[in-house]
Amino acid sequence: MLFYKDYPVEYLRIDQETPCTVYFQQGENLIMLVPKKALFSRQHIDFLKERGIGKIFVHARERKAMEQYTARHLDKILSDQNMPPKIKAEIFYSTSGYAMEQVLEDPRTETIGDMKKIIKGMLNHIISNKVVLSDLFTITAHDYYTYHHCLNVGIFATALAYRYYGDKDPDNDIERLSYGFFLHDIGKSKVPKEILTKPDKLSAEEWQIMKQHPQWGYNILMQTGHLTDEAAYIALEHHEQVNGSGYPNGIRGNMIHPCARICAIVDMFDALTTERPYKPALTPFDALRYMQRHLIYGFDPSYLETFVHLLAPKPPA
Ligand SMILES: [Fe+2]
Numbered sequence: 001m002l003f004y005k006d007y008p009v010e011y012l013r014i015d016q017e018t019p020c021t022v023y024f025q026q027g028e029n030l031i032m033l034v035p036k037k038a039l040f041s042r043q044h045i046d047f048l049k050e051r052g053i054g055k056i057f058v059h060a061r062e063r064k065a066m067e068q069y070t071a072r073h074l075d076k077i078l079s080d081q082n083m084p085p086k087i088k089a090e091i092f093y094s095t096s097g098y099a100m101e102q103v104l105e106d107p108r109t110e111t112i113g114d115m116k117k118i119i120k121g122m123l124n125h126i127i128s129n130k131v132v133l134s135d136l137f138t139i140t141a142h143d144y145y146t147y148h149h150c151l152n153v154g155i156f157a158t159a160l161a162y163r164y165y166g167d168k169d170p171d172n173d174i175e176r177l178s179y180g181f182f183l184h185d186i187g188k189s190k191v192p193k194e195i196l197t198k199p200d201k202l203s204a205e206e207w208q209i210m211k212q213h214p215q216w217g218y219n220i221l222m223q224t225g226h227l228t229d230e231a232a233y234i235a236l237e238h239h240e241q242v243n244g245s246g247y248p249n250g251i252r253g254n255m256i257h258p259c260a261r262i263c264a265i266v267d268m269f270d271a272l273t274t275e276r277p278y279k280p281a282l283t284p285f286d287a288l289r290y291m292q293r294h295l296i297y298g299f300d301p302s303y304l305e306t307f308v309h310l311l312a313p314k315p316p317a
């Protein structure tokens with residue numbers, strides 16, 4: 001069994017194809033339960049339950065296939081009422097690393113190229129920080145899109161902060177700041193799901209509720225007190241605009257925390273470049289052009305310029 005890895009049975013989804021051959025233990029031996037790409041059914045579960053078996057085994061070289069499989073089904077796993085919370089958390093922790101890797105493999109991050117190594121190092125710290133992860137877990141269980149959005153914003157905003165401050169101020173602890181980027185929308189965990197996932201335009205009342213998520217996020221992060229104050233200010237001010245047209249407080253310019261100004265740019269970029277039921281995705285180039293033409297007075301110009309340079313295709317060597 002040296003070359004096999006065990007998982008709780010709950011990792012497998014009923015009526016879905018298995019990502020690899022799955023075994024169960026009988027005495028000293030492993031016996032095949034389901035071959036690769038076969039349907040895992042209720043009968044399989046019953047078969048294991050009758051024998052009091054709670055674990056399945058897959059070959060260690062199939063670990064990646066298992067991670068891809070659980071990442072694909074993560075939203076269903078986390079919203080499954082019958083799944084024990086402990087196992088939900090375990091599945092979430094084990095797939096988070098993979099989900100972040102996926103964001104780094106995103107074609108939009110190609111241009112970050114030389115910074116990937118540093119960002120990966122930071123991500124490893126974030127993944128091992130249980131506080132950040134458990135907050136991300138709360139978001140994921142509530143709305144899967146927001147979870148992905150938080151990962152994207154976390155990675156791009158960390159890259160932007162590093163490009164802007166990394167070399168100029170080696171004491172600037174970008175890693176500490178980046179926690180706030182990953183959790184900027186934590187307040188959305190208090191917005192009712194029907195509003196968050198509504199495919200149509202929000203009504204005036206729904207929009208009023210949605211606009212409270214920065215304040216709710218601030219309250220959550222301040223109450224837990226596990227992270228830095230910066231993280232809470234990023235949550236509170238990431239929808240403020242430098243021209244004063246943002247929310248919740250309509251503050252302007254340098255009154256807005258620098259990290260929140262960074263977060264605002266990346267937040268808009270991710271919204272524009274992500275496909276939603278009600279709108280197609282813009283290419284990164286079109287999104288940046290749109291932001292420069294139409295929204296320039298809302299964003300901090302020096303961070304926006306750095307972000308454009310960060311994502312601009314590198315000239316051929
Ligand atoms: Fe937000």
Ligand SMILES: [Fe+2]
Pocket residue numbers: 149153184185267
């Ligand atoms: Fe956001």
